Structure formats: structure tokens, C-alpha cells
Amino acid sequence: MESSRIEILVEKYFQGESSIAEEKELKSYFSSADVAQHLLEYQPLFAYFSQAKEQKFAAEFPSQSRKKYWGWLSIAASAVVLLGIGTYVYHDVTAAKQELGTYDDPQVAFRQTQKALALLSNHVNTGIESVQYVQEYQNSKELVFKQ
Structure with a gap:
């Protein structure tokens, strides 16, 4: 009796017509040890959902390295601008000297x-x-x- 209900719920789940309560019932059924033999293929799917729910993201990103990167980038940009202005002025002066x-x-x-x-x-x-x-x-x- 229960396996036929679970089959109906699985079918509704894959059709996208199941409710949240029915999905919780499926997760609890497939997380238990007494799963019907012909429904064992669905057990890893629902086990994954319960495991993924428990995972937490704990990676931290260093914030100070970005400040250093922007500092060096602004210094390099200033150097390029000054080099460009110096080159322009040098060529302008040498062109003016030619008569x-x-x-x-x-x-x-x-x-x-x-x-x-x-x-x-x-x-x-x-x-x-x-x-x-x-x-x-x-x-x-x-x-x-x-x-």
C-alpha cells in the first residue's frame, strides 16, 4: 500500500506537481532503511537533497589584497599617462626645432x-x-x- 503511494508521489514529483509536504514525505521515505526494491534507484537522488541542505559555505576571501591590487594598478596607470605625455612633449619639441x-x-x-x-x-x-x-x-x- 505504501509503495504504491510512494510511486504516485514520485510520479507527481517528476511531473512538478507535488507539494512541499509530499516532497518532505518522499525525502523521509528514501532516507529510511526500508525502501522498496524497485524504488532503490531514486534513493541517491533524495539522499543528495538532504545532504546538500546540510552543507554550509564557509570560505572567506581576503579583502586587503584587493586594496593592494588597486593601489598598484593606479600607480601603473599614472606612470603610463606620464610616459605618454613625456613622449608627446619630446616629439613636439624636436619637431619644432627643425626649421x-x-x-x-x-x-x-x-x-x-x-x-x-x-x-x-x-x-x-x-x-x-x-x-x-x-x-x-x-x-x-x-x-x-x-x-
């Missing part, structure tokens, strides 16, 4: 200036040609849509 574009002979300076202005004029003319294409597109669009 590019200074000539002693006025004729050489005049020729170099003419070359630079010719290059600039060439690029400006290329830009103006592109603008003319845009203007042609604008005129065509106005003809089509007649705004």
Missing part, C-alpha cells in the same frame, strides 16, 4: 614658392572642375523637375 622651408638664397626660395603655388593651383583647378560637374547635374535636374 623646414628656410633658404639662404632668395632665388631658390622664389623657385620653391612657385612650385608650391603651381601645385596648389593644379589642385584648386581640379576641385573647380568637380564643382562644374555638380553644376551641370543641377541644371539637368532643374530641367527635368522644373522647379
